[in-house]
Amino acid sequence: MFNILLPVIPGIQHLESLKELHGFALRALEFVDFDPVDEDLLWSAIATCYASLGSLRDASQLFARVRLKTTLLCMSMISSFLDCGAVEEEFEEAFSLFDRMLRQGFKPNSVTFIALLSACNHAALLNACRIHGNAELAEVAAKKLIELEPQHSAYFVLLSNIYADASRWNDVRHVRAPMKYGA
Incomplete structure (x- = not known):
């Protein structure tokens, strides 16, 4: 089911529409067990969309609530912080998250470094x-x-x-x- 939503998410241009979709996804998860990969893709897409709409606060709240923080979700958040990097706090948060990823045993790959290097x-x-x-x-x-x-x-x-x-x-x-x- 989430596969149907994934292509739609990047095209959302209004924060309220994204919040409605996010709420729908949360309600759906209460009743149905989804493949963790699909769930990871969904949360990453929603977090990235929140950031692209200028709401890092909502992206951060989503990230904080997700139980399983995968490399994809962490990289989505790092990219989101760096894409909005005009503010020093976001820049610091991105590197702090990257540092936490390393300490938790995540192995950075070329995509990780491209995300970090392309933003600064x-x-x-x-x-x-x-x-x-x-x-x-x-x-x-x-x-x-x-x-x-x-x-x-x-x-x-x-x-x-x-x-x-x-x-x-x-x-x-x-x-x-x-x-x-x-x-």
């Missing part, structure tokens, strides 16, 4: 990690960035500074050595 430029991503003291996330992001653009020494410098801020001096030496000796 590469240096801003690393700088956000530096500002928030998240050396682990910076390390993951930097390795991907260095794979994509190894000629940009700024990524090495910023990663080195992040390690220094975290007092990870062996890592600082490891990052700076190739720069120092031209390797």
Whole structure:
């Protein structure tokens, strides 16, 4: 049944219409057991639509209520926060959610990094990690960035500074050595 709704959701242009559909889906779940994959797709589509209509609050409330937080739903929320990234709180919430995903054992894939990188430029991503003291996330992001653009020494410098801020001096030496000796 939810398969019928999925193509309709992205075309919804009024918040009240989306809220009605969301309410219908919640009521339907009370009476029928749906395939978890279908349910995941539905919640992800509704959350994304809420965000596209400018209601991150509704998207966040939906996310908070869903019991099983899958990679798809988490990525929908991260993309939603970053798409609305004009506000610093949403930017921070996206990275906080990504960090929680990593701690819960989710394995990021290329889609995960594309969602993160497409919403902000590469240096801003690393700088956000530096500002928030998240050396682990910076390390993951930097390795991907260095794979994509190894000629940009700024990524090495910023990663080195992040390690220094975290007092990870062996890592600082490891990052700076190739720069120092031209390797």
